[in-house]
Amino acid sequence: MSVMANPPPKPLVAKAAAHLASRARWSPLEIAFWLAALASIFLLPSKHLILTEIAILGLFAVSLDLILGYAGIVSLGHAAFFGFGAYVAGILAKYGIIKEPILAMLASGVAAAALGFVTSFLVLRGSDLTRLMVTLGVALVLREIANRLEITGGADGLQGVEMQPILGHFAFDIFGKTAYVYSLIVLFVLFLIARRIVNSPFGLSLRSVKGNPLRASAIGIHVNGRLVAVYTIAAAYAGVAGALLTQSTQFASLSVLDFERSADVMLMLIIGGTGYLYGGMIGAVLFKLVQDYLANVNPQYWQFWLGLGLVMMIMFGRVYGAVIATVIFAICMTTNLPFMHQILFTLVVVAVLGLARPDVLKLTSAITERAVAVQKKLKARFTRQPKGS
Amino acid sequence: MLTILFDGIAYGMLLFVVACGLAVTLGLMNFVNLAHGAFAMAGGYITVILVNRAGLPFLASLPLAFIFTAIVGAVFERTLYVHVYAKSHLEQVLFTIGLVFMSVAAADYAMGSSQVFARTPPELQGQINFFGVGIGRYRLLIILVCGLLTVALQFALASTRFGSRLRAAVDDARVARGLGINVNAVFAVTFAVGSGLAGLGGALGAEILGLDPHFPLKFMIYFLIVVTVGGTSSITGPFIASLLLGIGDVAGKYYVPQFGAFIIYIIMIVVLIWRPQGLFSRAIAK
Numbered sequence A: 001m002s003v004m005a006n007p008p009p010k011p012l013v014a015k016a017a018a019h020l021a022s023r024a025r026w027s028p029l030e031i032a033f034w035l036a037a038l039a040s041i042f043l044l045p046s047k048h049l050i051l052t053e054i055a056i057l058g059l060f061a062v063s064l065d066l067i068l069g070y071a072g073i074v075s076l077g078h079a080a081f082f083g084f085g086a087y088v089a090g091i092l093a094k095y096g097i098i099k100e101p102i103l104a105m106l107a108s109g110v111a112a113a114a115l116g117f118v119t120s121f122l123v124l125r126g127s128d129l130t131r132l133m134v135t136l137g138v139a140l141v142l143r144e145i146a147n148r149l150e151i152t153g154g155a156d157g158l159q160g161v162e163m164q165p166i167l168g169h170f171a172f173d174i175f176g177k178t179a180y181v182y183s184l185i186v187l188f189v190l191f192l193i194a195r196r197i198v199n200s201p202f203g204l205s206l207r208s209v210k211g212n213p214l215r216a217s218a219i220g221i222h223v224n225g226r227l228v229a230v231y232t233i234a235a236a237y238a239g240v241a242g243a244l245l246t247q248s249t250q251f252a253s254l255s256v257l258d259f260e261r262s263a264d265v266m267l268m269l270i271i272g273g274t275g276y277l278y279g280g281m282i283g284a285v286l287f288k289l290v291q292d293y294l295a296n297v298n299p300q301y302w303q304f305w306l307g308l309g310l311v312m313m314i315m316f317g318r319v320y321g322a323v324i325a326t327v328i329f330a331i332c333m334t335t336n337l338p339f340m341h342q343i344l345f346t347l348v349v350v351a352v353l354g355l356a357r358p359d360v361l362k363l364t365s366a367i368t369e370r371a372v373a374v375q376k377k378l379k380a381r382f383t384r385q386p387k388g389s
Numbered sequence B: 001m002l003t004i005l006f007d008g009i010a011y012g013m014l015l016f017v018v019a020c021g022l023a024v025t026l027g028l029m030n031f032v033n034l035a036h037g038a039f040a041m042a043g044g045y046i047t048v049i050l051v052n053r054a055g056l057p058f059l060a061s062l063p064l065a066f067i068f069t070a071i072v073g074a075v076f077e078r079t080l081y082v083h084v085y086a087k088s089h090l091e092q093v094l095f096t097i098g099l100v101f102m103s104v105a106a107a108d109y110a111m112g113s114s115q116v117f118a119r120t121p122p123e124l125q126g127q128i129n130f131f132g133v134g135i136g137r138y139r140l141l142i143i144l145v146c147g148l149l150t151v152a153l154q155f156a157l158a159s160t161r162f163g164s165r166l167r168a169a170v171d172d173a174r175v176a177r178g179l180g181i182n183v184n185a186v187f188a189v190t191f192a193v194g195s196g197l198a199g200l201g202g203a204l205g206a207e208i209l210g211l212d213p214h215f216p217l218k219f220m221i222y223f224l225i226v227v228t229v230g231g232t233s234s235i236t237g238p239f240i241a242s243l244l245l246g247i248g249d250v251a252g253k254y255y256v257p258q259f260g261a262f263i264i265y266i267i268m269i270v271v272l273i274w275r276p277q278g279l280f281s282r283a284i285a286k
Helices: A010-024 A028-043 A044-070 A079-094 A102-122 A126-147 A177-198 A201-211 A212-217 A223-249 A259-271 A280-295 A302-316 A318-335 A338-353 A357-388 B002-028 B035-051 B058-079 B089-111 B139-157 B161-171 B173-178 B182-211 B216-232 B236-255 B263-272
Strands: B126-131 B135-136
Touching: A010 B035, A028 A044, A028 A280, A044 A177, A044 A201, A044 A223, A044 A259, A044 A338, A079 A102, A079 A126, A079 A223, A079 A259, A102 A223, A102 B173, A126 A259, A126 B089, A126 B263, A177 A201, A177 A223, A177 A318, A177 A338, A201 A212, A201 A223, A212 A223, A223 A280, A259 A280, A259 A302, A259 B089, A259 B216, A302 A318, A302 A338, A302 A357, A302 B089, A302 B126, A318 A338, A338 A357, A338 B058, A338 B089, B002 B035, B002 B135, B002 B161, B002 B182, B002 B216, B002 B236, B035 B058, B035 B089, B035 B182, B035 B216, B058 B182, B089 B216, B126 B139, B135 B139, B139 B161, B139 B182, B161 B173, B161 B182, B173 B182, B182 B216, B216 B236, B216 B263, B236 B263
Parallel strands: none
Antiparallel strands: B126 B135
16 A cells, blocks of 8 residues: 555656557558458458458457467467357347347357456466466366257257347348448457557556566556456457357357367467457458468368468468468479378478578578668668658 | 276376376476377377288287387477477467377378278287176276386386486486486487377277377377376376376266266366366476
C-alpha cells in the first residue's frame, strides 16, 4: 500500500501515457489491411467459403497471440476453447435454446471464457514443458468427453444444426456471403477490442510479465492475476471463433478439438509472427492458401510439404526457410517423379542442408545485409532528391 | 484379474522401451522431441517389411529394426536435431511437429493408410496356462525382452564409463567439455540408441498398439506422459510411470470402458500440477 501512497511524478505519467498513445496510433498499413479485407467481400464473391474459414482461423490465431505473443504462455491445446465454443454454439442452435446467432455466439464466448478461467489456474505453475503438457491434456480430456457424451453426437459429430437468420434478417446463404460478412465483422470488432487491450497499461504489464515474471512482480504487478485474466480473454476469443465455425458450416465434429487444430493455429501464428495481432491473421491467410494449394496439387500427402516448410523455417529462419522449402517443393513438382523419390530427394537435400547449415546461414545473413544496404541507399536517394531540386 | 495385470505390465514395459529414449532427450538433454513416435513407427514398419515381404523370422527382424532406426536416428541427430538443441521449447515443438507431419505423409504413401501387422510365428501365439492365469506368449516375450533391456539400461547408465560421461555431459555440458569429454559424440550416440530403442519398441508393439501412419500422433501423448509424470532424472521414474500407465490403461479400458483414456489424462494433469517436475525426481540442479 505504500506504493499507492507515493504516486509517480506527473511528467513520468504523461510520458508513459504518450508512449501508450503513440503505440496505439493506426498506421497506414493497418488501414490498408482492413480495406483489403473489406474489398474482398465484393471482389472475390466466389471465394467466400474459404475466406470465411480464413477469418475464423485468423480470430483463433489472434486469440493464441494474446497468450503466447503477449503473455508468453505456450499452449498445445488451444483447440480446447475453440472446440468448446463450437459445440456450445451447435447445441444452443440445435435445441433452440438461443436462436439468434449473435447472442448464441456471445454465449459461446462466455462459456469458453468460464472454461478458460477455470483451467487458467493449471497453467500458472511449472515450466514451458509442463504448460505444453497440461494444455494438451485439457484439450484431450475435452475431446474424450465430446466423444462419449450423447448430446455432442460422439464420433458422428453434431448433426442437424439449423441456423436462424442473423438479427432475424440476414439468412445464411449457400454461397457463404452472409457467413463471410458476419465473420469478418466479428473478427474486426474483436480485433479492435484486442488492440485496445494490448495497448492499454494492462497489455504493457503483460509484456513485462512475459519478459521477466520475477521482475514484474517485484515492481508490483500481480503476475498470476494478469495471466488468469489474459488466459480467460483468449479463451473467450477462441470460443467465439469456434462458434463462428459451427454457425457458418452448420456442423460441429470432433475435429474441432483435434491436436492438429491446436498445432495448426500455432503454425499460423508462428508463420505470421507473434506479438502484433496481425501475425495471426496474416498467418491464417498464408496457411490456408498454402494448404489449399498443396491439397489441390498433392491431395493425399500435402502434410509432407507443410512439415518440410516448418522444419526449414525453424532451421533457417522464417523467410529463408520458407524460400528453401518452396524451392525443394518446386523442384519435386517440375521433375514429376513418383512421390517415393520425392521423399528421398527431399530427405537427402534436407540432410545436406543440415550439414551445411553454418554456410547457409552465412549466405542468408549476407543476403539480408545486402538487402538492408540497398534499402538504405534507396532511402538516402529519396530523401536527398527534394533537396537537390 | 491377474491376466489384466499381466497385460498391463506388458503394455507398460512396451511403453517404457519406446519412451526411454525420449526420457533421455527430453529429460536429460532438455529437448522436446515430439517426433519420437516416428522412430517407433519406423521400427514397426521395418519389421513388417522384413517379416511379411522378405520372409525373415520375426525374432531376427527385431535387432534389425533396432539397428536401422538407430542409424536413422544418428543421421537425423547429426544433420538436423543438433541445430535445434539450443532453441526454445516452442521452436523445438514446431520443428518436431514438422518432422511428424513429414513422417506421417511418407508412411501413408509407402505403407498405405490402413493398419498392418507383422506375421508372428505360431510359437508366439496363444496363451499358456500358468496356475490358472492365462498368459499370452507374445506378451511374455515382450516382458522378457523389455525387462532385460531395462536392466541393461540401468546398468549402462549407472555403472559404465559411457553412462557417467553422459550424466556429466547432461549436468553441465561446458564443464564436461573442459574435462575432455566429447559431448557431441556422447549426445549423438545417446540419441541413436534412444531412437533404436523406440524402433525396437515399435517393432515389438505393432501387434499390441496397432501400426498405422498416424501412430506418432496417437501415441505421442502416452510417451510424453511417461516422461513427464515419471520425472526425468533417472530411468526408474519413467519405468514405474510406464508400468502404472500400462496397468491403469488396460484395467481402465476393461473395467470402465465408458471413460476410456479419460482417466489417464486427468491423472497426468493432476500429477503435473501437484509436482511439475514429475513424481520421482530430485530438485533440479540448475
